[in-house]
Amino acid sequence: MSRNYIKGLVYFSALITFGSLFFIISFILIKGLPHLTPALFSFHYTTTNVSLLPALLTTFMVVGLTLIIATPIGVFTGFYLIEYAEKNNKGVELIRIATDTLAAIPSIVYGLFGMLFFVTFLRFQYSLLAGVLTAVIMVLPLIIRATEESLLSVKDSLRQASFSLGAGKLRTIFKIVLPVAMPGILSGVILASGRVVGETAALMYTMGTSTNLPDSLFSSGRTLALHMYVLSSEGQHVNESYATGVVLILTVLIINALSTYLSSRLTKETTK
Amino acid sequence: MKIKKLDSFMQGVFLISALISVMAIILIGIFVFGGGIPFIAEYGLSNFLLGEKWTPSNTPAAFGILPMIIGSVTVTLGAIVIGVPVGVLTAVFMAEFCPTKLYKVLKPAVNLMAAIPSIVYGFFALQLIVPFMRRLFGGTGMNMLTVILLLGIMILPTIIGMSESAIRAVPKSYYSGSLALGASHERSIMKVSLPAAKSGVLSSVILGIGRAIGETMAVVLVAGNQPRIPDSLTQGVRTLTTNIVLEMSYATGQHREALIATAVVLFGFILVINGIFLLIKRKEAIR
Numbered sequence: 001m002s003r004n005y006i007k008g009l010v011y012f013s014a015l016i017t018f019g020s021l022f023f024i025i026s027f028i029l030i031k032g033l034p035h036l037t038p039a040l041f042s043f044h045y046t047t048t049n050v051s052l053l054p055a056l057l058t059t060f061m062v063v064g065l066t067l068i069i070a071t072p073i074g075v076f077t078g079f080y081l082i083e084y085a086e087k088n089n090k091g092v093e094l095i096r097i098a099t100d101t102l103a104a105i106p107s108i109v110y111g112l113f114g115m116l117f118f119v120t121f122l123r124f125q126y127s128l129l130a131g132v133l134t135a136v137i138m139v140l141p142l143i144i145r146a147t148e149e150s151l152l153s154v155k156d157s158l159r160q161a162s163f164s165l166g167a168g169k170l171r172t173i174f175k176i177v178l179p180v181a182m183p184g185i186l187s188g189v190i191l192a193s194g195r196v197v198g199e200t201a202a203l204m205y206t207m208g209t210s211t212n213l214p215d216s217l218f219s220s221g222r223t224l225a226l227h228m229y230v231l232s233s234e235g236q237h238v239n240e241s242y243a244t245g246v247v248l249i250l251t252v253l254i255i256n257a258l259s260t261y262l263s264s265r266l267t268k269e270t271t272k
Numbered sequence: 273m274k275i276k277k278l279d280s281f282m283q284g285v286f287l288i289s290a291l292i293s294v295m296a297i298i299l300i301g302i303f304v305f306g307g308g309i310p311f312i313a314e315y316g317l318s319n320f321l322l323g324e325k326w327t328p329s330n331t332p333a334a335f336g337i338l339p340m341i342i343g344s345v346t347v348t349l350g351a352i353v354i355g356v357p358v359g360v361l362t363a364v365f366m367a368e369f370c371p372t373k374l375y376k377v378l379k380p381a382v383n384l385m386a387a388i389p390s391i392v393y394g395f396f397a398l399q400l401i402v403p404f405m406r407r408l409f410g411g412t413g414m415n416m417l418t419v420i421l422l423l424g425i426m427i428l429p430t431i432i433g434m435s436e437s438a439i440r441a442v443p444k445s446y447y448s449g450s451l452a453l454g455a456s457h458e459r460s461i462m463k464v465s466l467p468a469a470k471s472g473v474l475s476s477v478i479l480g481i482g483r484a485i486g487e488t489m490a491v492v493l494v495a496g497n498q499p500r501i502p503d504s505l506t507q508g509v510r511t512l513t514t515n516i517v518l519e520m521s522y523a524t525g526q527h528r529e530a531l532i533a534t535a536v537v538l539f540g541f542i543l544v545i546n547g548i549f550l551l552i553k554r555k556e557a558i559r
Contacts, residue, residue, distance in 0.1 A: 017362040137296045225389045
């Protein structure tokens with residue numbers, strides 16, 4: 001293989017990758033931005049004006065509730081795995097296998113499980129609660145992994161210094177280790193929120209697709225991604241689908257920028 | 273004394289949190305397998321897996337998922353054929369060719385690509401790839417090629433992210449050794465660095481397979497969803513995932529159980545894929 005041939009292939013591949021990303025985003029933006037009218041942000045959804053505001057607010061609710069439940073569980077799991085458990089412990093191995101498997105399960109299987117367990121078995125019906133709990137299980141591995149990685153990046157000398165000054169284990173974790181690991185953990189949590197924002201299959205059969213803003217934990221609702229799915233599969237409101245796509249992409253863009261910023265802060269601090 | 277008590281109390285809390293993941297996986301197992309396996313036992317494993325007819329509303333109903341298994345496997349393989357070369361070479365670009373300034377833009381771009389909701393990808397394919405295919409091959413344009421193209425793009429960020437870190441983890445001395453022997457930059461990367469990163473690249477491919485076979489909402493919009501064994505790439509297709517999502521909303525009785533059993537088969541695929549992934553990771557750790 002000649003040099004130029006290899007070089008050409010590598011550059012060509014990069015061009016395909018970033019070209020298609022650029023193309024997809026600009027396609028949705030160009031088609032969607034003109035249809036992003038104020039009417040789409042009306043508080044009430046009607047069949048003639050498929051407002052996306054209720055779905056947007058529902059998305060915030062689902063993301064908020066999911067993170068409130070999943071973050072402590074995930075971060076505490078990270079504490080246990082890194083700070084407490086002895087390495088090569090059988091229990092740790094089991095927890096690792098569990099989180100690895102959770103991370104690999106496709107979202108439609110989560111959706112089916114949520115429907116069988118939360119909706120039917122626990123009789124939550126199609127509800128915000130059933131959707132949120134399904135999403136919690138889904139994002140747990142993301143938060144656990146981010147916590148583990150950030151805790152591992154904290155130098156042991158910091159812990160030992162804290163111990164030698166007489167601080168206990170718990171105090172060392174919360175006052176010394178956690179502040180240093182915080183940006184990394186936060187960046188994982190934010191990525192998890194991105195996953196919830198984009199989720200459709202796991203929520204469709206747990207939250208239902210009601211167009212109203214849920215007024216309690218037990219009422220049905222739809223997130224923005226679900227809203228977009230329903231609109232595009234019906235095929236009646238193509239322009240509104242584009243506009244919803246724009247809002248989704250912008251949300252994900254903001255979430256990603258935040259996460260990137262935070263993780264770059266982590267690397268700066270640990271290499272200082 | 274008080275602090276000691278709080279210490280062990282919190283250790284208990286941490287342990288319980290850690291066990292929630294284990295509990296979740298057990299519950300998922302109980303409910304998905306418990307809902308599907310009795311049906312498979314009753315209907316017959318070979319009738320279910322090798323049955324070519326899926327006609328849940330006929331009497332007697334037929335629940336053969338061979339078309340969906342073939343559909344899932346074919347589109348996944350197709351996505352790999354497109355996604356792996358492009359993804360791995362893009363990873364080479366990111367790790368070895370990309371100028372630092374450009375990298376600061378492109379790295380977040382790959383992350384963004386991973387974060388774009390699958391419904392957006394699906395909608396894009398529905399609006400652009402489907403009409404294109406319709407013009408090219410006639411019919412509805414909702415065919416296996418459309419799905420393969422879509423999934424090929426969707427697995428790129430998974431493959432790029434992991435392959436890139438694998439290439440970066442290869443000791444610099446390999447590369448410089450090759451340069452010192454007179455090989456060019458390009459040749460050193462292709463013949464020395466990339467082969468040394470083999471197991472990481474392989475892991476990325478396996479993760480990509482997992483992502484492709486599990487994708488649902490993007491595929492359902494553009495696949496055509498006919499439950500029959502396709503005999504060419506320009507025919508519509510139904511996958512295991514879309515079979516569940518299409519019919520779950522109204523299925524009852526045996527039909528519903530058959531859909532849960534479809535999830536069991538999908539779960540089986542994922543467990544095998546994940547098992548291979550863990551095996552490679554462990555082998556790497558031992559080395």
